[in-house]
Amino acid sequence: MSQKIFAPWDDPNEKPLIRFENVTKKFGDFTAIDDLTLNIYEKEFFALLGPSGCGKTTMMRMLAGFENPTSGKMELAGKNIAGTPPNKRAVNMMFQSYALFPHLSVWENIAFGLKRGSMDKRAIAARVEEMLKLTRLTKFAGRKPHQISGGQRQRVALARSLAKAPKLLLLDEPLGALDKKLRQDTQFELMDIQESTGTTFVIVTHDQEEAMTVASRVAVMDEGRIIQVATPDGIYEAPNSVYVADFIGxxxxxxxxxxxxxxxxxxxxxxxxxxxxxxxxxxxxxxxxxxxxxxxxxxxxxxxxxxxxxxxxxxxxxxxxxxxxxxxxxxxxxxxxxxxxxxxxxxxxxxxxxxxxxxxxxxxxxxxxxxxxxx
Amino acid sequence: MRRFFLIAVPYVWLLALFLIPFFIVFKISLSDLALSIPPYTPTMKDGIGQMIKAFDFENFVFLTTDDLYWKAYLSSLKIALFSTVLALLVGYPMAYGMARAPEEWRPTLMMLVILPFWTSFLIRVYAWVGILSNEGFLNQFLLWTGVISTPLAIMNTTTAVYIGIVYTYLPFMILPIYAALDRLDESLIEAAQDLGCSRTKAFWLVTVPLSRSGIIAGCFLVFIPALGEFVIPSLLGGSGTLMIGKVLFEEFFNNRDWPVASAVAVILLLILIVPIILFQRNQQRQAEAET
Amino acid sequence: MRRASWFNVTALTLGFAFLYLPMVLLVIYSFNSSKLVTVWAGFSTKWYGELLQNEAFLDAAVITLKVAVASSTLATILGTMAAYVLVRGGRFLGRTLFSGMIYAPLVMPEVITGLSLLLLFIGIGLDRGVLTIVLAHTTFSMCYVSVVVSSRLVSFDRSLEEAALDLGCSPFDAFRLVTLPIIAPAVISGWLLAFTLSLDDLVIASFTTGPSSTTLPIKIWSAVRLGVSPEINALSTIMIGIVTVGVISASLVSKRNAVKAQQDMQAAERGAT
Missing domain, CATH: 2.40.50.140 (Nucleic acid-binding proteins)
Incomplete structure (x- = not known):
């Protein structure tokens, strides 16, 4: 009865999926990310937690390819990805605003990324159906984004970003626009989907409760630095600084x-x-x-x-x-x-x-x- | 009582000075030319019954027989259509550039687009006379650079009319497109790129469809007035350019043929109804989409 | 993060050059001493002097200003009434026709509007002159005013009017004391729009004018049909100058008001905490 605990970060032989090595990002004089080093492993649900302006969104945008590091190395599955444009990365992002295309139906939104590849039509349709089923949206496939509820929109955004089966999914405050009750249900749904698809998730949030609930590991950030990276209980029970202790709970x-x-x-x-x-x-x-x-x-x-x-x-x-x-x-x-x-x-x-x-x-x-x- | 007064004053004004004049135009278009004052028969003096009996579609038939009118309508449509496309090609990149400009620059750029609105239309068209004429600035410049050895004849051609229309109506194209692009959420473009689009592809798949209502509004705002334009073809187009507004003006003032001029106006109006309705529908749909 | 790409900068530079170069050339060459307008022969202000000596232009300018002030004022009153009826009037007989008559003149070719008004004035035996031009200008510019004012009225919080009624105002007082001050900027820009439209109009004025009342655009028109003339360049420069100063100062005033409003708000918030 030895169920293996999921803790690749403790295994020195495990290769990280993402490696940040001394990454610095500056906007003019402002240093958004300051000499940051971090490993994220495959199948992890990794949360970046911090107050607004701490650099968590910049980190996510660098992973997605919308920003490039000023210095340092950024690797995805062993390959340097600094400078690779967003459309050439096996990384997808779920936007905070969801960024659903208002002129396209739910179905077309989910198919949007698939159509960019060389997939044939039938395979695209099958994949879209699969995503619709996964996110329980089959009934709403023909509707436009403004004809569905906030929670449904959130699921369309998730389905769209998962459709291409990315190596890494980035979620920018994915539940921020939902009310509290819906947020709690959706947290578990996200965890289920993460587990069943086996995708690595990186979530950005300022809500410590959300980070604690969903994540396998949490990185607490402040002023462009990572203060502590640990499992949720580690962060809570053994904070490494007054800042972390005070920020969490x-x-x-x-x-x-x-x-x-x-x-x-x-x-x-x-x-x-x-x-x-x-x-x-x-x-x-x-x-x-x-x-x-x-x-x-x-x-x-x-x-x-x-x-x-x-x-x-x-x-x-x-x-x-x-x-x-x-x-x-x-x-x-x-x-x-x-x-x-x-x-x-x-x-x-x-x-x-x-x-x-x-x-x-x-x-x-x-x-x-x-x-x-x-x- | 007060409410009645409030409604009645502008209502009666518009009825008397907008709607009734139209019926008069329509009526005269059905009358015959006469050498009297006013130069048409029958008039009210002949009695309503007599007047209606004397009405016929002679003027409209005349319009179809003389190919001057045919050609004028067709060439107006062609010129209006082509200048609309040109204005879109010039205006879209400008609106796009404005929407992408740094925040603090945008009010100034906006003002620069609006400023020509307040400047005299006539003067703006006139400004091109000095540029396009045979010894104008453009020819001087081109001769000086050695691109050409004999002056280009642009003035008094359709090309000059295109330039004039694009120039004067460009703000009408830019403003609605800019409004649409300004509303566009940047993260939609990022989402498209994230899902595998190149920048160009994202532009065609997301930016263009989402600014569609602005494009349509801008095109109609250029097309509709360009169709009935009088000043630009008269000043820049010379005698060779046929446009219906010009024909109407000349028919009225030079030939003093009021019934035919009225018939020309009625047909121009009929041609305009379709784009006007389409334009209205686009505006309505946009207003609905916003709420 | 929005950055200026070379494409955007090029598009804007070329576009604005296209919009402004013709006017800039016009202004520069109004100071040309040569009669040949496209050959530079040295700086001179003599055309401005000649313009000021030209009685016909001055008379036309006076008539144009009279017409513009009268028609824009009338149009503002009628247009504001019409806007109020459209937005707040509720339902009444012929509402669709009414709103149709407001929007139609905006897209109507000027030649048709001019022709139809002329036929009306002749039909009822009204002598053509300043009065008929004022009537014509008022009719089409009141529609512009009503569009400008009604767009402001639509975004206007109706509960303010209701509060005034609740506090004992008659509907007219509520309009005078609450609505009008708030929509005043729109009414003023409506007036300015009507004023410039009237100053600018050639086609409708040509139809509705009589022999004794030549407006400035008609005068300019007959001059420019003969080609470029330095006097017209000087006149254009004056008109462009007035508009530029007007528009820039208006935008500076509104910017300053916005900054001031923001500062007041910040000060109030500081005071409150």
């Missing part, structure tokens, strides 16, 4: 100085009148080094009595409660004014909850609950 960041306390365990002095926190770290810290403890709100417990078993406990007052239905987030103010967010699942009805505003409470967590970060 909710986090408490506690600044202080580290003091080694034995094998991978450190004390963090964070304030004068309280005992230091205890935290584990794979990265070594020297005595007195500045450190940030990043800890997720859901890993912090909140109790009215001081718990005996927790390594880190501190007292505070409940300042505010954000009720989210399934969860509640408590904003607890500590003696030095600092606010700690603690999250609990609302397994009980609201009326039975024991903690309310202005209550004195204890927040606590284990040494392994958070990560210690340099910067």
């Amino acid at each position: 909710d986090v408490n960041i506690i600044e202080g100085t580290a003091k080694p306390a034995g094998d991978g365990v450190y004390f963090l002095d964070w304030t004068e009148n309280e005992p230091p926190f205890l935290a584990t770290s794979d990265v070594p810290f020297s005595d007195g080094q500045k450190a940030h403890l990043a800890i997720r709100p859901e890993k912090i417990s909140i109790t009215t009595e001081k718990p005996d078993d927790a390594k880190n406990t501190v007292q505070g007052t409940v300042l505010d409660i954000a009720y989210l239905g399934n969860l509640s987030t408590y904003y607890v103010q500590l003696a030095d004014g600092r606010i700690i967010k603690a999250q609990t699942a609302n397994t009980r009805r609201l009326s039975r909850r024991s903690i309310t505003w202005e209550d004195k409470v204890w927040v606590s967590w284990n040494a392994t609950a958070g990560v210690l970060l340099e910067q």
